[in-house]
Amino acid sequence: MKKISLLGATGSIGIQTLDIIRNQSDDFELVACSAGKNIEELYKIILEFEPKLVSVAGKEEADKLMNLKIPANTKVLYGEEGLIEVAVHHESTILVNAVVGSVGLVPTMKAIQNRKTIALANKETLVTAGHIVMAEAEKYGVSILPVDSEHSAIFQCLNGENQKEIHKLVITASGGSFRDKTREQLKNVTVEDALNHPNWSMGAKITIDSATMMNKGLEVIEAHWLFDMPYEKIEVIQHRESVIHSMVEFDDGSVMAQLGTPDMRVPIAYALNYPSRKPIHQHKPLDLIQFGKLHFQEMDFNRFKCLAYSYHAGKVGGSLPTVLNAANEEAVSAFLQKKISFLQIENLIENALEKHECISKPSLEEIRIIDEQTRQFVSSQIK
Numbered sequence: 483m484k485k486i487s488l489l490g491a492t493g494s495i496g497i498q499t500l501d502i503i504r505n506q507s508d509d510f511e512l513v514a515c516s517a518g519k520n521i522e523e524l525y526k527i528i529l530e531f532e533p534k535l536v537s538v539a540g541k542e543e544a545d546k547l548m549n550l551k552i553p554a555n556t557k558v559l560y561g562e563e564g565l566i567e568v569a570v571h572h573e574s575t576i577l578v579n580a581v582v583g584s585v586g587l588v589p590t591m592k593a594i595q596n597r598k599t600i601a602l603a604n605k606e607t608l609v610t611a612g613h614i615v616m617a618e619a620e621k622y623g624v625s626i627l628p629v630d631s632e633h634s635a636i637f638q639c640l641n642g643e644n645q646k647e648i649h650k651l652v653i654t655a656s657g658g659s660f661r662d663k664t665r666e667q668l669k670n671v672t673v674e675d676a677l678n679h680p681n682w683s684m685g686a687k688i689t690i691d692s693a694t695m696m697n698k699g700l701e702v703i704e705a706h707w708l709f710d711m712p713y714e715k716i717e718v719i720q721h722r723e724s725v726i727h728s729m730v731e732f733d734d735g736s737v738m739a740q741l742g743t744p745d746m747r748v749p750i751a752y753a754l755n756y757p758s759r760k761p762i763h764q765h766k767p768l769d770l771i772q773f774g775k776l777h778f779q780e781m782d783f784n785r786f787k788c789l790a791y792s793y794h795a796g797k798v799g800g801s802l803p804t805v806l807n808a809a810n811e812e813a814v815s816a817f818l819q820k821k822i823s824f825l826q827i828e829n830l831i832e833n834a835l836e837k838h839e840c841i842s843k844p845s846l847e848e849i850r851i852i853d854e855q856t857r858q859f860v861s862s863q864i865k
Contacts, residue, residue: 484575503531518539577600600624614845630704639739651731694827821864
């Protein structure tokens with residue numbers, strides 16, 4: 483039986499991970515998990531799965547949880563210390579990192595150093611510190627298994643293949659909530675409009691990132707690190723139906739693609755069961771006859787500026803992807819709070835990138851400082 487630590491248990495990926503654990507209870511046990519402020523949902527998780535350790539955002543949330551009737555053998559922690567303790571729990575063999583944002587970086591590093599297998603759904607870990615994370619994973623002999631549907635697709639297509647014979651990676655993008663709108667039409671879109679994704683059920687932040695195409699940009703940077711691939715060999719194309727999750731083209735002209743209905747439980751289950759495959763409860767099988775046609779479009783970098791910013795930050799490298807990610811997190815948060823317009827997200831990110839003086843190989847401490855400085859800068863721009 484595989485024992486699992488789960489960061490972000492009450493989020494979209496966390497809930498679907500719990501669904502896999504629930505329906506494959508002979509194979510998996512949840513031994514530790516974290517949540518932010520959703521104490522009501524976490525309480526339900528504790529009663530059902532009885533983890534040995536849980537962590538919440540802060541002391542206030544911890545006190546709320548302690549006042550509820552939780553099992554006596556469930557320990558409660560909070561803050562970054564709590565996240566780290568969940569990530570490195572002595573019984574766990576797999577860490578599922580499903581938190582949103584750069585908060586997932588340090589716990590992942592600690593888990594790698596404790597030789598836990600990493601099932602990674604937290605893009606920001608590799609975006610902000612890919613050079614450090616991948617070096618540590620190699621040093622400790624730790625596998626990093628992708629949970630994002632796109633990276634899982636590439637990972638599956640590359641099984642048994644020679645990495646040196648890859649011509650390019652092709653990452654597909656649905657286009658998000660506003661794929662049919664012009665830039666002029668984007669001026670007055672609302673938060674509610676942006677959260678209405680046509681294909682996927684995801685958390686608020688990721689859904690906004692999908693609408694700006696930042697989500698795809700972060701995936702490009704993540705793919706660079708996961709598959710040791712130069713940016714010139716990573717292409718993004720728009721694919722409205724989200725049936726082909728990504729593709730790999732090889733030097734001989736062969737193209738391998740991974741297909742399936744849009745269901746995040748598939749890549750989650752693949753990472754948890756790897757190298758095996760097991761049935762997923764109530765999964766809707768792919769019916770290509772029902773779809774009839776699949777559509778593809780070239781990406782417009784002028785229309786989706788965040789994708790262009792991401793390629794630029796990735797190619798420059800160093801500390802610039804940290805700035806890209808931190809600026810985006812602050813800008814998206816401000817948009818969700820209705821403090822800025824949708825297109826101002828791009829403006830704030832561009833300003834932060836232009837202001838930054840890049841460090842070629844930042845340390846973990848420098849990354850944390852740059853992350854905080856960038857957030858302060860973007861926040862000051864909003865005020």
